Amino acid sequence: MDFSFSDEQRAFQETIRRFGAEKLAPRYQAREKEGVIDRDLCREMGELGMIAPELPEKFGGMGLDSVTAGIAIEEVARADFNVSYVQLIGSLMGTLIAQHAAEDIAHRVIADICAGRSIVALGLTEPRGGSDAAHLILRARKDGGDFILNGEKTSISLADQADEIVVFTRTNEAEDGARGVSAFLVPLDAEGISTTRFDDLGSGAVGRGSVFFDDVRVPADAMIGPENQGFRVVMQGFDYSRALIGLQCIACAEASIEEAWEYVKEREAFGGPIARFQGVTEPLAEAETLLYAAKLLCYKTLWLRDQGEPHTSEAAMCKWWAPRVAFDAIHNALLVHGHYGYSRELPHQQRLRDVLGLQIGDGTQQIQKMIIAREKIGRIAVPY
Numbered sequence: 001m002d003f004s005f006s007d008e009q010r011a012f013q014e015t016i017r018r019f020g021a022e023k024l025a026p027r028y029q030a031r032e033k034e035g036v037i038d039r040d041l042c043r044e045m046g047e048l049g050m051i052a053p054e055l056p057e058k059f060g061g062m063g064l065d066s067v068t069a070g071i072a073i074e075e076v077a078r079a080d081f082n083v084s085y086v087q088l089i090g091s092l093m094g095t096l097i098a099q100h101a102a103e104d105i106a107h108r109v110i111a112d113i114c115a116g117r118s119i120v121a122l123g124l125t126e127p128r129g130g131s132d133a134a135h136l137i138l139r140a141r142k143d144g145g146d147f148i149l150n151g152e153k154t155s156i157s158l159a160d161q162a163d164e165i166v167v168f169t170r171t172n173e174a175e176d177g178a179r180g181v182s183a184f185l186v187p188l189d190a191e192g193i194s195t196t197r198f199d200d201l202g203s204g205a206v207g208r209g210s211v212f213f214d215d216v217r218v219p220a221d222a223m224i225g226p227e228n229q230g231f232r233v234v235m236q237g238f239d240y241s242r243a244l245i246g247l248q249c250i251a252c253a254e255a256s257i258e259e260a261w262e263y264v265k266e267r268e269a270f271g272g273p274i275a276r277f278q279g280v281t282e283p284l285a286e287a288e289t290l291l292y293a294a295k296l297l298c299y300k301t302l303w304l305r306d307q308g309e310p311h312t313s314e315a316a317m318c319k320w321w322a323p324r325v326a327f328d329a330i331h332n333a334l335l336v337h338g339h340y341g342y343s344r345e346l347p348h349q350q351r352l353r354d355v356l357g358l359q360i361g362d363g364t365q366q367i368q369k370m371i372i373a374r375e376k377i378g379r380i381a382v383p384y
Contacts, residue, residue, distance in 0.1 A: 003296075005071070013071050016050055020079030028080045029347055032204035035197075036161060039116070042086055046116025050076065052090035053114075056098055060111030066240065066302040073244050074295075078251040081354045082205035085157060086119065088248065092241040093120040093166060097185070100225035100233050105185060109164070121188070123153040123167035123211060124234060136181055138213065140169040145220050147171070147184065149192075149213040155361065159209035160195045162188055167213070172228045183230035184222045192216040202353030208361075238363070242315040243301040245358055246322030250295050252351050253326035256333035257287050259348075263337055280336060287329035294322040313375040320365035323358045330355060 005013065023041065031037065045051055054069040055061025069091050077084035094113045097106050097120070112118035126137055138151025149169055156165070164187050172180030188195070193216055197209040225233040261284060264275040274280045298318045304311035334341040334348040341348050359365065373381035 005067075009068055009071055012049075012053075012068060013075055015048060016072055016075035017078070019045070019048060019050070020075055024076065024079035024083055028082075029344075029350055031080065031082060032350060035204050035207060037083055037086060037158075037205050041083065042116035042119070044116070045076075045083075045086065046114060049114075051087055051114050051116055052094040052110075054091065055094045055110050055114055059098055059106045061094070061098075061114050066243075066305045067299060070244060070247050070299060070302045074247040074251040076251075077248040078255050080205075081248060081252040081351060082203055084248050084251075085203075085206045086116070088241060088244050089119060089121065089158065089162075090114070091244060092237050093122060095240060096166060096183075096233060096237050097224065100183075101185065102221060105222070105224075109185070112163075118164065119158055119162040120185070121156055121158050121162035121165040121211075122234070123156055123165045123186075125153060125155045127152060127154045127210075135176065136168060136170045138167070138169045139173075140171045140182060140184065140218070142171075143217070147218050147220060147223075149184070149186070149216040149218060152210055152212050154210040155198075155208055156211050157203075157206050157208055157361070159211050160197050160207055164188060165211060166224055166234075167211075168230050168234060175228065178231040178235075180228050181231040182227050183224040183233055184218045185224055186216065186218055186222065190216055190218075201356065202350065203357050208357075239312050239315040240302075240305060241362065242319035242368075243298045243305070243311075245362055246294060246298040246301075246318035249323045249326035249355050249358055250291050250298065252355055253287070253291055253329040253333075256330045256348050256351055257284060257291065259346075260284055260333040260336045283332040284336065287325075287332055290325045291329055294318075294325045298322060313372050316363075316368040316371040316375075319363055320368035323355055324365065326355045327352065327359065 049062050050072050053062040053064040053072060054066055057063040073084050073087040076087055090113045094110050097109050109120065113120060128137055138153065140147040140149050153167060164185055166183050167186050168181055168183050170180055171182040192214040194212045195209055197207050200208055264280055265273055267274050301311050301314040301318055304314060330348055330352045334352060370381065
């Protein structure tokens with residue numbers, strides 16, 4: 001087994017790491033206060049090929065592999081966890097559109113995603129239930145050659161910053177659950193759409209909120225994928241995004257652990273650096289081990305995707321385990337810094353809050369463990 005990156009991947013990694021150190025990391029905390037991801041920054045990343053590089057060349061991507069996309073999101077998240085949402089949502093939504101949208105839509109949207117000119121949000125979750133995502137209330141009623149959308153999507157990342165949204169809605173009233181759901185690409189400035197923003201604990205630069213649809217008219221050719229089969233379309237994409245989320249969280253934690261190693265060499269107590277005390281260094285060594293193992297799991301999952309191999313179980317492992325490992329590692333890094341680490345002056349508290357959100361969003365650990373059980377022993381593991 002070859003665990004090394006190619007020369008091209010290493011060069012790509014170094015370019016993004018340098019960009020992150022110069023352009024992203026210095027304003028990580030400032031972006032949270034501003035509550036927005038700067039679009040000029042997105043375009044700069046697009047020019048460097050940092051957004052969804054795995055998307056097909058014919059649509060405006062670079063046609064690279066999933067592992068290279070993982071490198072991109074890891075290096076961006078190391079510098080600014082919240083900016084890496086641009087990479088995450090670009091890869092998730094870009095892949096969905098590339099595989100299932102009409103070619104004219106794919107050409108237009110994917111080119112803009114990769115260039116950093118456009119952000120496309122995911123509109124799946126509803127107030128009735130996050131984990132029970134198949135039982136949708138938002139309705140699309142057919143009206144001639146159009147559909148009329150009514151309802152609410154909630155817990156939508158970048159709800160008030162995105163340009164378009166792929167919204168999942170029930171198009172067949174006779175069906176329940178995953179059947180009878182269709183997906184539409186809808187501009188967020190369309191008549192009848194309004195948004196709100198929640199006051200969350202973390203990820204302030206991303207923002208999370210609700211999107212309301214009040215008699216929103218959408219042409220039938222804006223449908224993504226076959227009619228009444230939209231839920232299957234989006235669920236296929238989560239096997240990919242869950243591995244990317246794992247790398248997001250791991251990279252954020254690695255930044256805190258690296259800072260903690262430097263701190264324990266410099267901070268003195270009882271006549272010497274605190275690094276000589278095993279009680280100080282052992283939690284950091286444990287964090288290094290767990291983060292390394294979680295990173296290997298994420299890259300193995302991306303490698304499986306590149307080989308066309310099944311990776312649903314591995315993706316679920318990435319999603320429940322990596323965010324928890326990352327949260328614990330950042331927590332330990334904060335504690336090693338003492339009350340200095342508890343201060344908002346340092347980024348550990350923000351990283352802790354930001355990573356916590358991904359122990360919830362895109363599938364809780366309980367749901368991921370159910371997926372792993374189902375993959376292992378079949379649908380007997382699915383609750384009634």
